[in-house]
Amino acid sequence: MVPSSESPNNTELLERFREGQRTALARAISLVENTRPGFEDVLHAIHSDLGRATRVGITGPPGAGKSTLTTELANRFRARDERVGIVAVDPSSPFTGGALLGDRIRMNSLSTDPGIFIRSMATRGSLGGLATTSQEVADLLDAFGFDRVILETVGVGQSELDIAEGADTTVVVLVPESGDSIQAMKAGLMEVADVFVINKADRPGADRLARELEVMLHMRLGETQPAAAGHHGVSLRSVGRAARNRAQEAADESGGWAIPVLKSVANTGEGLDELVQTLDRHAVYLEVSGELSQRRHRRFIERTRAAVDRELKRLAWKVGSGEEILADALPELESGRESPYSVAARIVRELGVRPEANEGR
């Protein structure tokens, strides 16, 4: 936890990391993913290299085709010569092995490309811990020099909120059948999405779902969405000056980003070009509106909080005598002579925290 004293081991790792050696990146990721000793030294050391990558979060229910969409997006970014890093936090992802054969073959075509780096993360352990660590893995990819970092995560709900906070742009992927439960999910979806994509849109129900989503988006704004019309059919070849101006106008008009609802068939590539254009447009919006630096700030704050909480847990349970006290107390917890709260109070007391000392300052 003391970033000033890098171990010789990590110094060498960092050197090779900065030289752009993929094996060093892989080792750094393992270090962070498993929160092995010294992992925070590495994250500390690379902090000043952050902020170059554009981070895109892809989330949605299992079976929505997120991995195919991720692959197709990656291909399109590669075609523009962007280097793409992918973090998949998804038990259903082909990246993590829970895949259908076809998907896995599609992925493999990516993994031979030196401009692509794919890392899947297991979903074991506490979700909070996982979400944080996956963000820090994204930091590594950013610092390593990838232009684009894609975070693929399963589900739509509270867990995705955390993950969405780490992305610059969050794409929520649905399928026509999601219509059934859309009413249900609306609060969570609205908070997370910068862009909606209805994938597998060749199936029945896609148009209906698109309309439902648009109605919900209107309702959220409380009135008509001035920029909504302009968002469909905009065709940008690259993020040039015109696009910048247009995004500026859109932001000015609506006072924010009007969340577009796109349709795609990721298997055939249909709608993918429009998605890429939308992502470009959102990137411009983030910059001109000042939201990008706000999101960066929020990210720094979240990282710091997570690091503090992680270290306090370590002190209580690994360094301190928390485990021992708890094990000894089990009979009393069972009999009702103690409660989890009286045992917890003892563990915290034993830890010797002196908050009063700080209060007095």
Next chain:
Amino acid sequence: MVPSSESPNNTELLERFREGQRTALARAISLVENTRPGFEDVLHAIHSDLGRATRVGITGPPGAGKSTLTTELANRFRARDERVGIVAVDPSSPFTGGALLGDRIRMNSLSTDPGIFIRSMATRGSLGGLATTSQEVADLLDAFGFDRVILETVGVGQSELDIAEGADTTVVVLVPESGDSIQAMKAGLMEVADVFVINKADRPGADRLARELEVMLHMRLGETQPAAAGHHGVSLRSVGRAARNRAQEAADESGGWAIPVLKSVANTGEGLDELVQTLDRHAVYLEVSGELSQRRHRRFIERTRAAVDRELKRLAWKVGSGEEILADALPELESGRESPYSVAARIVRELGVRPEANEGR
């Protein structure tokens, strides 16, 4: 956090709680849900009254009909004169207001019954915190004297793992359409489910999904499931001695609980009686196998951990100078002169934790 010094306020609240006043229960729940000062005193005080209620978790994707199923289950428990407490942690739940009208009317019929208590919980804030607090709300319902506590939670994934840990029996509700994504979800589902229910089983695909689930359950066991055949068509009117023996036999034979796959149409009540019988059977299994007391132990441990972590966070961010240090450090984080990890180290240092003192003991 010091459970020995109950405030006079809480003493009166606890008195009325123990007299069985519903307004006191409601106030205690609000206290816990919002983690207001003194909430742990209340939880400490009721700890010795825990363990009488049977806790059933109902989880599954949005739109699976969990709320209808919960309502129908509650009606059946009421018919046997059990008192039922419901905690709904679900943005899609009619209990929390995201409802279709029909569902809401159905719920309302419950809420006029004095033998039923329904509490919905918002899904704001960190998931970890929420999952813990919802468990502690379930503790309150248990201590208050409900025979049955139902925890309804949305989604199937890592977040549900936490919540499932708090239930004695976890029911995973799917719909025939879930088949598409079942392959994807299997790891998570298998870990969570004690019972599968395919709801809306009058729609096409129910039998296919049931077969798929059963194949997956077989694969998990690595061989044939000896007790599986016996689990279908068992008809118990009540949990009597015969049932107890049968569950004992089932546990002995299979060395565990063979997860049944049931079908239901909650709207019409079809399959609900079988679900109730299965829950009874699982309750007996938990007791005779010793798993019930193991689950209780795990719950005590989790509560203690959560209380310690919560208190350490409070000390760092509310009592200590964490917020102040972090706010002051933002320019340095931005410029790259500091990292979240060096700032976190400072915050922990300022907190005055003395883990070395404990290590030496």
